[in-house]
Amino acid sequence: MKIRRIGLLLLAASGLAVVFTPLPAASPAPQARTFRIDAGQFAYSPSTIDVNPGDRVTIQLVSTDVVHGLYVDGYGASVEADPGQTATLTFVADKAGSFRFRCNVSCGAMHPFMIGKLNVGTNNRLLRSMGLAGLAVAGIFLLPSFLPQGKSNQERFGA
């Protein structure tokens, strides 16, 4: 019982470490980056853009058919472009991680699914979540008493 408690405490401590320990990251000098993104029903091209934390990002949104928008989750920055026109959005990528950007102007049937991705440095959130999943499984293997032992129905309920 005591060993089980210690094991659970260690597991919880490891979980907190996975979630909160600062991860080493390369920190290249921030720079200005400009991307031209074509928006057409119902996709962005390119659909994924990669920047470094601290970069000053300029997106030139070019709509190739109807009015489209671009809203960056997590940053709250947005822009709208009329057909054939270019609209510009500039923001500083000061939050690391992976963020979806999506059309924020109703542009047709698949509008809610017109989505792209902005990667700012390493996606630590994904790495930490994967670490937690791995830790959970390790805990189940290393601490069998963490979960009740599997039994057959015959053993559990009788015949």
Add this chain to the structure above:
Amino acid sequence: MNRIELTRNPLIKGALKNRYPQLALFVAMLVGYLFAILAGLISTPVGNQNFSIVFVWIAWWAILILVAVPFFGRGWCAVCPIPLPGEWLQRGATLDPPHRKPGWANLRWPKFLRNIWLQNISFLLLALFSTLVLTSPKLTSVILAAMLFVALGLSMLFERRSFCRYLCPVGGFVGIYSQTAPIELRVKDKRVCATCEGKPCYNGSASGYGCPWDVFPPGLSKNTECGLCLECLRTCPHDNIAVNLRPFSADLARPSARLDEAFKAFIMLGSAMIYAGILLGPWGAVKDAAYHVGTGTWYLYAGAFLAVIFVILPVPFAFCAFGSGNRHPFKKRFSTLSTALIPLGLSFWAAFSLSFVLSNGAYVLASVSDPLGLGWNVFGTANIAWFPVLTSLLAPAQTLALVGGLVWSAHTARNAAGEVHVSPIPAILYCLAATLVMLWLLL
């Protein structure tokens, strides 16, 4: 924690036994359902502004997968309006049982179809066309109306709720996931049933109808087939039916060995992963292929969809069920072990739905103010601009759902593996691999 009998409380029991509260909910749901059909047909063709799309695929779906199924199991089935018109016609009554039985065909459902394979097929058909269904109000209306008419037709031909039990595309997954819910309806003492004359819970009486789900309540050991219609609570002359609060996933302690239910688990797991990639991912070409039904790329997409569900997911899992010298047949080992995928699938759907619902939930405000696209502004929100809801909490909530689901699945795998005497380790690693893929798709 053991069971807590909710029906011991006279207020709860009275409310559940009384037909009027349930009828009021039924009628409200039916009106909403018919309104959604009407809105899909006459309101704006823009999906995210149409009441039918917004209320069915955003609001209803969120409530179903995030609240109703995890906490109330088949609670949705208890108030679902789809079987209602057929059931009223079949019974010749809307409330208490009439003195005479109406003269419909009242056939028994064919024995070889008494499984959920048809529900698997009906769900897959919807899933293959889902990008169209989710975005076209007219198609959504046609499907809602078709379900109503098919349910009605089957009620005229077959006894009880054949549509709900064997054909409904939603009922299949609600059934297998309802095993995880902390609510159950069970017989209190089976010995009382053994001596009960006439078995009114199954055959009906002046107090209520025989089980519409064709379940003999004393034989009920899992939530899968109980629609929580509460008729047996009304008909039991011995007060021997209880609605219990119980631990989560209590039914999974007795894993099913049915292949149809095993494949339902794969269908749901695979669909959640595919939707997370297609609908929420950045790959425009794949969205395009999924949307343009009938084109060459759509056939490729459909082939890939089916390959994921029938080959890519089950084949590696089959290796988890291998074990030399095991006295259980392979089919039983495979099906029993696949019980582990039930909590995993539910957590995948919860994580997917959180993303879908929080980013599109704002559309509910606009459509509720002008549900028929007639220029109304009932709540002053008809022209409200789109905004995302709580997206900063999305990733932590999805991680919590997915890692929690993984732990839950590992626990279930240990029980299921013990049942058929195989090692749970491969199944747990399989669940881990699937969770890592889902995390990558969503985060």
